[in-house]
Ligand code: SF4
């Protein structure tokens with residue numbers, strides 16, 4: 001049983017953001033990057049399946065600043081192998097899911113796993129489009145919004161979440177591509193000693209037969225949320241403040 | 257016949273004693289190694305001074321004095337024990353030739369009395385004064401010891417007194433026994449009956465001594481035999497340097513502590529040497545806050561766990577240490593403030609054991625959720641805030657000048673800023689004040705900008721040794737590429753790592769706290785404070801500046817130089833009370849604390865009455881105590897001031 005898990009870095013959006021000069025993207029110069037939290041779940045699920053079913057887990061990522069560190073982390077967490085997919089930054093206009101899907105798909109074909117796990121979303125994969133793209137490229141079954149994965153010979157049983165607390169259970173033939181929402185246990189902490197032991201390890205490249213595809217849509221403008229007029233601050237002692245709130249609520253018609 | 261009998265019971269008792277002792281000491285021979293045999297002279301003189309002067313014991317006056325009385329009396333009275341056994345086992349043996357009937361006799365009489373007074377004081381302490389530090393100690397054990405020790409002294413005095421009655425004349429060198437002999441004669445004792453009584457008391461004396469001997473190895477009074485060794489084998493490394501995890505003996509060895517044999521022999525000796533005095537418990541901030549940790553119980557539980565595991569005492573021999581003998585919550589409750597170790601009369605090392613067990617939990621990935629988030633942030637961004645490294649020096653944006661980048665140009669002073677001072681919004685204001693002060697004083701300084709990582713001090717204390725090494729090595733490598741004379745930091749935790757931890761990794765620096773630097777600048781006339789606006793303040797010693805690195809005076813001298821009047825809180829200097837943030841606690845849920853240590857501390861300051869400001873010298877303290885004052889709603893009575901603020905206000 002072989003599992004491939006996709007790991008993606010994404011910009012940390014909780015920090016103060018600035019826009020790029022053309023106003024179509026965030027300025028990536030000053031922001032940090034971190035592992036996409038859904039991919040974190042996918043990795044944990046892969047390791048859980050390894051522990052329960054004896055699978056081997058291979059983590060893959062598109063080469064980028066910090067991707068080797070991210071993959072070492074995956075090794076420390078329990079992945080058996082990790083590869084970076086080389087990508088010449090000058091060659092590629094966009095890093096959208098559509099653009100990169102052919103590279104991931106080519107890597108998947110090379111590694112020939114029974115199961116591919118990828119986080120359902122990321123903040124550059126807002127509609128969860130990567131998993132369906134991979135299904136289309138490989139011609140394998142694909143299912144997203146999954147919160148449980150169990151494996152048996154040639155089959156995977158998964159649970160798909162819907163709104164309102166409803167869920168369905170599916171049985172699919174492997175190989176299959178899964179867009180994972182949560183792992184069956186929260187991601188575990190990996191002791192620094194494991195990372196330290198991997199310090200000198202080189203993450204190998206996986207040469208693949210494929211090229212990024214072109215985007216079919218482009219963002220035109222991006223705006224930062226306007227924070228100037230979001231709140232009214234009241235001054236004074238508790239009585240003054242209570243009166244002001246009451247007046248405001250009256251003015252807006254919430255109270256008589 | 258009597259001689260034969262005495263030989264029999266003595267040898268028998270000694271054999272039982274030796275076996276009972278060995279059963280408890282044997283596990284030490286199977287434990288991991290610890291290098292505690294270097295610097296024999298230093299070890300010996302320190303241990304003798306501690307024992308002879310009762311340095312630590314006398315910090316608790318009543319107990320210290322009574323222990324000193326019992327201890328010296330015991331030494332003197334051992335001559336009487338020698339006399340009793342010597343004369344019984346080897347007929348004709350006598351100390352008379354060296355003064356056994358004269359000055360030694362006098363000393364024995366006086367110290368017998370002192371011993372009885374000491375025992376009475378001890379009993380008074382335990383049963384009447386009942387200090388809270390005894391909660392959890394074994395009272396029955398202590399009581400039995402008082403009775404046995406009292407019995408030994410009383411039978412000895414009665415033996416001497418009956419001898420005086422037999423001789424028919426007072427003994428010039430035995431005043432106490434002579435008075436006792438008069439009492440005996442008053443009850444109608446004759447020389448004839450005295451002879452029988454003498455024999456009875458002799459045997460009672462012998463039998464109680466042997467009972468005491470047999471009892472000791474299973475009692476906390478084992479410390480009579482072990483404390484001196486524990487003092488001798490005390491750590492001589494810097495206080496701020498944690499022992500590394502044990503060296504791996506084999507590839508499969510994780511270097512963690514799963515069973516008692518995974519501890520070092522010194523760790524096990526510690527547990528056996530504990531006197532259950534509870535001094536550590538009485539100073540522990542976690543215990544005071546109602547957290548499930550008492551350093552005393554921790555040591556006692558490890559000891560009982562060890563002895564159960566060895567089959568010496570009843571219980572489940574397979575109980576694991578973590579989650580069995582000691583709960584995870586107990587281990588996470590410690591702030592690593594070191595108050596327990598500072599006060600323990602037998603130099604027991606609580607913190608290294610707690611950290612070693614934490615390392616085991618970290619290897620197993622058993623972290624509480626909040627802590628896991630912080631630790632994951634360290635791994636990905638090199639700081640606990642989870643902020644990109646690029647934002648580390650953002651606080652410099654609003655300065656009136658741009659600090660040098662010490663990675664690109666030589667500086668006199670390299671400022672290691674630290675996480676809190678860099679990222680916390682309240683602390684950032686103070687960081688900027690320090691920068692402006694240095695700039696004003698013309699100090700040639702620089703910072704590492706995004707090249708700095710968390711120093712790893714608290715990461716190490718959380719138990720993630722590998723992550724500590726990664727962070728430390730990154731800093732050491734960055735510093736190796738810089739040219740500077742000294743390192744300065746406002747953060748005592750970084751100070752401890754740079755000064756005490758990094759040398760173990762081969763990196764030695766001259767490290768100073770900003771209090772010292774600001775004081776030096778004032779002394780050198782580079783900063784001129786006005787001293788006419790003096791406040792009445794109190795000062796909190798941060799654990800990692802004071803107790804760990806001896807930085808007690810510079811902050812106090814600095815406040816004096818600014819014209820402020822310092823009113824000390826009762827717990828000051830070595831005895832300072834931790835704010836509760838150390839050892840990684842700042843990243844954990846504080847629901848374990850029923851009363852937060854920081855709030856306990858603020859109440860202590862309020863008790864002083866006339867002070868208006870609570871002065872701190874650690875960025876974490878600014879955050880902790882500002883919150884505590886807010887929570888207690890006493891903002892109108894007391895305000896937190898960092899030293900940097902005091903200096904800034906005064907030189908403005
Ligand atoms: S280091 Fe401080 S918190 Fe930890 S056990 Fe000792 S006294 Fe208590």
Ligand code: SF4
Nearest residue numbers: 530531533534536600
């Ligand atoms: S550890 Fe030290 S201070 Fe604490 S009870 Fe034992 S002997 Fe006393």
